Amino acid sequence: xxxxxKRDDGARDMDVDAVLRHARQIDPGFPREAISRYVSEIEQMxxxxxxxxxxxxxxxxxxxxxxxxxxRAS
Amino acid sequence: MSAGxxxxxxxxxxxxxxxxxxEWSPIDVTEAALRRIAATDADVHAWAEVAEASARxxxxxxxxxxxxxxxxxxxxxxxxxxxxxxxxxxxxxxxGSRALAAAPPARQDAAPIASLxxxxxxxxxxxxxxxxxxxxxxxxxxxxxxxxxxxxxSSGGSAAAVMLGHCVGAMGSDTGGSIRIPAAACGAVGFKPxxxxxxxxxxxxLSWSLDTVGPIARTVDDAWLMWQILSxxxxxxxxxxxxxxxxxxxxxxxxxxxxxxxxxxxxVLASVDAAIESLRELGATVIDAPWDNAAAARAAAFIINRVxxxxxxxxxxxxxxxxxxLYGDDLRLRIAAGRAIPATxxxxxxxxxAAIRDSMSRLFATHELGALLAPTLPTTAVLADExxxxxxxxDESIGAGWTRLTMPYNATGQPVLxxxxxxxxxxxxxxxxxxxxxxxxxxxxxxxxxxxxxxxxALVPPLAMTPRMEATR
Numbered sequence: 001x002x003x004x005x006k007r008d009d010g011a012r013d014m015d016v017d018a019v020l021r022h023a024r025q026i027d028p029g030f031p032r033e034a035i036s037r038y039v040s041e042i043e044q045m046x047x048x049x050x051x052x053x054x055x056x057x058x059x060x061x062x063x064x065x066x067x068x069x070x071x072r073a074s
Numbered sequence: 075m076s077a078g079x080x081x082x083x084x085x086x087x088x089x090x091x092x093x094x095x096x097e098w099s100p101i102d103v104t105e106a107a108l109r110r111i112a113a114t115d116a117d118v119h120a121w122a123e124v125a126e127a128s129a130r131x132x133x134x135x136x137x138x139x140x141x142x143x144x145x146x147x148x149x150x151x152x153x154x155x156x157x158x159x160x161x162x163x164x165x166x167x168x169x170g171s172r173a174l175a176a177a178p179p180a181r182q183d184a185a186p187i188a189s190l191x192x193x194x195x196x197x198x199x200x201x202x203x204x205x206x207x208x209x210x211x212x213x214x215x216x217x218x219x220x221x222x223x224x225x226x227x228s229s230g231g232s233a234a235a236v237m238l239g240h241c242v243g244a245m246g247s248d249t250g251g252s253i254r255i256p257a258a259a260c261g262a263v264g265f266k267p268x269x270x271x272x273x274x275x276x277x278x279x280l281s282w283s284l285d286t287v288g289p290i291a292r293t294v295d296d297a298w299l300m301w302q303i304l305s306x307x308x309x310x311x312x313x314x315x316x317x318x319x320x321x322x323x324x325x326x327x328x329x330x331x332x333x334x335x336x337x338x339x340x341x342v343l344a345s346v347d348a349a350i351e352s353l354r355e356l357g358a359t360v361i362d363a364p365w366d367n368a369a370a371a372r373a374a375a376f377i378i379n380r381v382x383x384x385x386x387x388x389x390x391x392x393x394x395x396x397x398x399x400l401y402g403d404d405l406r407l408r409i410a411a412g413r414a415i416p417a418t419x420x421x422x423x424x425x426x427x428a429a430i431r432d433s434m435s436r437l438f439a440t441h442e443l444g445a446l447l448a449p450t451l452p453t454t455a456v457l458a459d460e461x462x463x464x465x466x467x468x469d470e471s472i473g474a475g476w477t478r479l480t481m482p483y484n485a486t487g488q489p490v491l492x493x494x495x496x497x498x499x500x501x502x503x504x505x506x507x508x509x510x511x512x513x514x515x516x517x518x519x520x521x522x523x524x525x526x527x528x529x530x531x532a533l534v535p536p537l538a539m540t541p542r543m544e545a546t547r
Contacts, residue, residue, distance in 0.1 A: 019414040
């Protein structure tokens with residue numbers, strides 16, 4: 001697995017060249033600009049997650065105790 | 075009534091009543107559906123495969139049962155379309171991909187299809203999906219309101235087929251909006267159930283932490299009846315979508331201003347605002363309820379989606395290059411880039427999801443909401459040969475733009491009902507989505523039904539009015 005970070009302080013600034021090398025293991029024909037666009041999208045999403053205090057590891061469930069309050073209210 | 079097949083413009087309850095009163099039979103309705111497919115599918119390409127023989131056989135069985143007093147409920151004898159990522163016994167599941175062109179017939183029905191068949195539904199065939207349900211364009215399917223435009227996706231064939239009377243309802247899947255997006259673009263009703271509520275064994279996965287399956291229909295009540303069967307809540311006499319004057323008094327509806335109303339075409343905003351006014355006139359208390367975590371919710375869903383999609387297709391990508399080469403370019407790129415997303419980012423998104431979900435439930439509790447309202451899509455249907463979004467003030471791909479307002483709710487996992495709110499200046503349908511609390515789906519259908527009745531939209535595309543053709547294909 002190639003290193004895809006340029007920095008080690010989180011999932012930002014992915015290295016497009018590293019991702020491209022990784023992708024070209026699957027298909028040597030992948031164009032750099034397309035990979036660059038995907039990396040840019042992923043970085044934007046990573047940025048949008050900054051500041052969210054992780055809530056734990058029950059993210060697979062749509063249910064939470066807080067919904068019980070909601071159901072009573074509605 | 076249309077010049078096409080009036081029978082297929084009726085609601086499920088109306089058709090069902092006609093069965094029991096001897097006005098028509100499941101055979102009549104299935105034959106009418108097959109005639110509509112023959113008359114208009116060449117314009118919209120909604121179907122991957124039509125199972126005429128088995129549909130006729132199922133319809134005959136349904137008719138015999140009703141005649142002999144066996145009544146399986148409101149879906150008995152109803153012709154349905156099934157998105158081609160669901161296994162249907164005896165039919166291949168090709169997922170809209172050349173890579174699965176030689177797929178063998180499925181040995182058994184996917185769990186939701188088994189539920190529908192047990193309720194007496196007739197499977198008409200498999201509807202067109204975007205390749206492996208990963209995208210919003212659904213080629214070669216086209217929009218029933220304007221065949222030069224896309225139907226949305228990934229359940230595009232299902233929405234187009236429903237609106238043209240090819241079936242009375244259809245199954246879709248929603249991982250980032252794939253039920254709600256085509257429903258909005260085609261003027262249909264789409265319901266994304268609560269994550270985890272409906273068993274989807276036998277449905278090809280896109281992203282297992284986000285995948286849901288649900289109905290696309292012409293009316294809110296039709297979607298309610300399908301959802302009841304799929305979820306196992308079987309109370310056919312319960313009709314929350316039946317409207318009456320002032321019947322939303324005491325219901326509090328939040329309007330998710332901010333994220334969900336920025337970067338939206340003016341024609342879409344005008345239609346959604348008119349729907350909000352109708353809700354007020356129905357007696358609902360409508361309040362502004364912006365949700366600060368919407369952008370983060372979209373981001374979490376996006377990252378989870380991309381990584382899990384790459385994992386689902388990893389075997390083909392790594393070990394079957396000849397098969398993987400048959401995937402479309404966009405999906406191959408998406409999988410390749412998804413494989414390179416760091417595990418730490420994926421895990422951060424999963425953990426953030428719990429916090430995001432809890433912030434949504436607090437929003438509902440704080441404002442005592444029955445539903446949270448927003449546009450479903452930022453634009454109406456775009457031209458198939460341009461695929462660009464205009465009028466939003468943003469430079470974004472259609473894939474990013476058309477999932478921008480739907481994906482946040484895949485992160486929270488809550489149920490969401492999308493229904494038509496009107497038309498833009500080009501005469502293309504606009505959709506509004508109502509997000510609710512898990513376990514209180516009934517409230518969404520109540521609000522949606524009241525809004526649908528109050529708006530009284532004429533939702534029959536001109537293409538559905540083409541003259542009847544006697545021959546089936």
